[in-house]
Amino acid sequence: MYSQQPSAIPIHCTLDDFNDTANRTAFTLLSKPMVSDRPDIFHGGGDAEFIFPFIPTPFHPARERDSLQMMDSHFATEHNTFTGLLATVTTYHSNTEQLHHPVKPVLPSIDFLMSPKRIKYSADLKLQEKPLNHRTKQRKQRQGVHLWEFARDLLLNPMENHDILQWEDRRAGIFRVIKSNIFAQLWGTQKNNEGMNYEKLSRALRHYYKTGILERVDGRLTYKFGDKAYGWKETGCL
DNA sequence: TCGATCTTTCCTGGTT
DNA sequence: TAACCAGGAAAGATCG
Numbered sequence: 001m002y003s004q005q006p007s008a009i010p011i012h013c014t015l016d017d018f019n020d021t022a023n024r025t026a027f028t029l030l031s032k033p034m035v036s037d038r039p040d041i042f043h044g045g046g047d048a049e050f051i052f053p054f055i056p057t058p059f060h061p062a063r064e065r066d067s068l069q070m071m072d073s074h075f076a077t078e079h080n081t082f083t084g085l086l087a088t089v090t091t092y093h094s095n096t097e098q099l100h101h102p103v104k105p106v107l108p109s110i111d112f113l114m115s116p117k118r119i120k121y122s123a124d125l126k127l128q129e130k131p132l133n134h135r136t137k138q139r140k141q142r143q144g145v146h147l148w149e150f151a152r153d154l155l156l157n158p159m160e161n162h163d164i165l166q167w168e169d170r171r172a173g174i175f176r177v178i179k180s181n182i183f184a185q186l187w188g189t190q191k192n193n194e195g196m197n198y199e200k201l202s203r204a205l206r207h208y209y210k211t212g213i214l215e216r217v218d219g220r221l222t223y224k225f226g227d228k229a230y231g232w233k234e235t236g237c238l
Numbered sequence: 239t240c241g242a243t244c245t246t247t248c249c250t251g252g253t254t
Numbered sequence: 255t256a257a258c259c260a261g262g263a264a265a266g267a268t269c270g
Contacts, residue, residue, distance in 0.1 A: 243269080244268080
């Protein structure tokens, strides 16, 4: 059904949100610890914010019931929800002092995933990295996602991708730009820049070589996520 | 206010 | 010849 398996991605929610959902919905604990490319999953600070790494249930091989659910008449709706979720930018906390308070990984129910109240997309997730004042939030919202995050989200979101980008080696993080012009147009739309083209976009991508977000790889139109890029890796549970 | 960062823009030269 | 790659340089926007 899916040509690419998505990565596990986190959901932000408050302690109240979690308790409310847990009281109404059956959560399924993973049978083994979730293997994440990021170790910094922890119980948050004073505002009791959680980050839940999760694997969308339809993709989890151990949950045949959910897989069957994805084939029924609700498929389209749920599929859109999941692909939307896969576009969620995996912005993580980096407070290593709290790593000794891990949160048990859970598989949220479809009700939880469908609730817009509990799902926060890229820009909002960025705002939750640290408590920000109103002015700083406004700035963050204007800035939006970075180019590499935009590319990653396209790769993780087949419904929006339309074969613009394609994985060459999913595990290694190597991907190829299939439709360079459309990729540039989409990025230009994202940044409200009608003058964007692939030449400019590719130059911006090459800047990531210096910072380790991308790595050089042989082949035209081919790029590879580097050590500094996160949120694109598959987990060991899939 | 300022330095850092990210992105855009323009450019030259090389490769496919 | 067109499309793409590589990278220098400069500038603008935003952030802390």
